Amino acid sequence: MKRANSPTRLTITQPDDWHVHVRDGEMLEAVAGYTARQFGRAIIMPNLAEPITTVAAAKNYRDRILAAVPKNSIHADFTPLMTCYLTDTIAAGEVERGFKSGVFTACKLYPANATTNSSHGVTDIENISDVLEVMQGLGMPLLVHGEVTDAAIDIFDREAVFIERVMKKIIADFPALKIVFEHITTKDAVDFVLASSANIAATITPHHLVYNRTAIFKGGINPHLYCLPIAKREVHRLALRAAATSGSPKFFLGTDSAPHAVTAKQSACGCAGVFNAPYAIESYAQTFAQENALDKLEGFASMFGPRFYGLAKNKRKIVLERRDVAVPKSIDIVDTHIVPFHAGETLKWKFCGALD
Numbered sequence: 001m002k003r004a005n006s007p008t009r010l011t012i013t014q015p016d017d018w019h020v021h022v023r024d025g026e027m028l029e030a031v032a033g034y035t036a037r038q039f040g041r042a043i044i045m046p047n048l049a050e051p052i053t054t055v056a057a058a059k060n061y062r063d064r065i066l067a068a069v070p071k072n073s074i075h076a077d078f079t080p081l082m083t084c085y086l087t088d089t090i091a092a093g094e095v096e097r098g099f100k101s102g103v104f105t106a107c108k109l110y111p112a113n114a115t116t117n118s119s120h121g122v123t124d125i126e127n128i129s130d131v132l133e134v135m136q137g138l139g140m141p142l143l144v145h146g147e148v149t150d151a152a153i154d155i156f157d158r159e160a161v162f163i164e165r166v167m168k169k170i171i172a173d174f175p176a177l178k179i180v181f182e183h184i185t186t187k188d189a190v191d192f193v194l195a196s197s198a199n200i201a202a203t204i205t206p207h208h209l210v211y212n213r214t215a216i217f218k219g220g221i222n223p224h225l226y227c228l229p230i231a232k233r234e235v236h237r238l239a240l241r242a243a244a245t246s247g248s249p250k251f252f253l254g255t256d257s258a259p260h261a262v263t264a265k266q267s268a269c270g271c272a273g274v275f276n277a278p279y280a281i282e283s284y285a286q287t288f289a290q291e292n293a294l295d296k297l298e299g300f301a302s303m304f305g306p307r308f309y310g311l312a313k314n315k316r317k318i319v320l321e322r323r324d325v326a327v328p329k330s331i332d333i334v335d336t337h338i339v340p341f342h343a344g345e346t347l348k349w350k351f352c353g354a355l356d
């Protein structure tokens with residue numbers, strides 16, 4: 001419903017995406033522009049088929065990303081911020097060298113086998129305590145995929161159990177470590193982050209703000225809504241919406257856009273991931289408008305992330321207008337296609353580009 005005092009045009013500081021998968025090769029070429037046209041910077045996930053575990057690999061990957069970004073003014077100034085994939089055997093010295101040389105912005109903790117390309121992840125956080133010690137000293141953020149991998153734990157409980165079994169231990173052992181609890185999906189995580197000290201924050205995806213677990217099964221299985229952590233009950237979605245729109249600097253934008261070819265999604269064993277990059281800022285704007293909280297969008301999208309990471313906010317501004325945007329049913333990529341988030345829907349806010 002149109003509200004008398006709700007704006008029809010919004011100018012905000014250019015946002016950043018504090019969590020995105022842009023893949024490699026032809027997929028990278030096809031998707032990089034979607035992120036670069038909206039966001040000033042993006043934290044690049046390191047879970048390639050061969051994970052990014054060295055400074056040299058991160059530098060090369062950064063070069064490939066920059067080469068894949070189309071060369072025109074909308075994409076000018078896009079900066080990929082690289083992350084290091086933690087393994088049981090990673091050397092603390094490599095992490096330190098990468099951070100000090102400005103190549104690594106953060107480290108990513110994937111519990112081994114929690115999600116896509118995480119088989120090289122950490123089997124026990126005791127194995128990386130020397131790395132966490134160094135990161136704490138450097139002020140280098142730890143980005144956490146917060147799900148236990150214990151097969152006995154129900155998939156819908158994996159995040160809540162991770163808080164009890166792992167997150168609390170990391171924080172007890174490294175109280176000054178900067179931690180981003182990535183793509184949170186539960187009220188438990190919201191409450192935990194709010195109750196923690198200022199060095200603990202969280203990212204929230206557009207899709208976890210929009211649908212709950214019931215939607216995944218509405219009318220049949222909807223593989224394009226399957227991601228990890230999986231969407232939870234409605235009470236959790238509502239808690240995420242309240243957190244994102246609260247104005248608390250502990251919650252900021254991270255899309256977790258994770259493209260997979262349609263054949264990999266619509267299969268007997270479909271991959272986890274939602275490709276939301278093409279309409280990410282529009283989706284967030286629509287959610288904030290629905291919550292009558294458009295005045296809180298800039299903080300969430302453009303201010304709280306850089307503040308947490310100790311970086312300056314972007315200088316550019318972007319414009320959003322209240323106008324219909326038809327999202328295509330699929331996007332052609334290389335020799336396949338990908339079904340984007342909101343496929344076939346009409347969004348109510350349009351990204352109109354950057355002001356220079």
Ligand code: DOR
Nearest residue numbers: 115116227228258272273
């Ligand atoms: O849904 C997901 N997809 N969650 C992740 O943690 C990884 C991602 C991917 O890389 O596909």
Ligand code: ZN
Nearest residue numbers: 019021045256
């Ligand atoms: Zn992710």
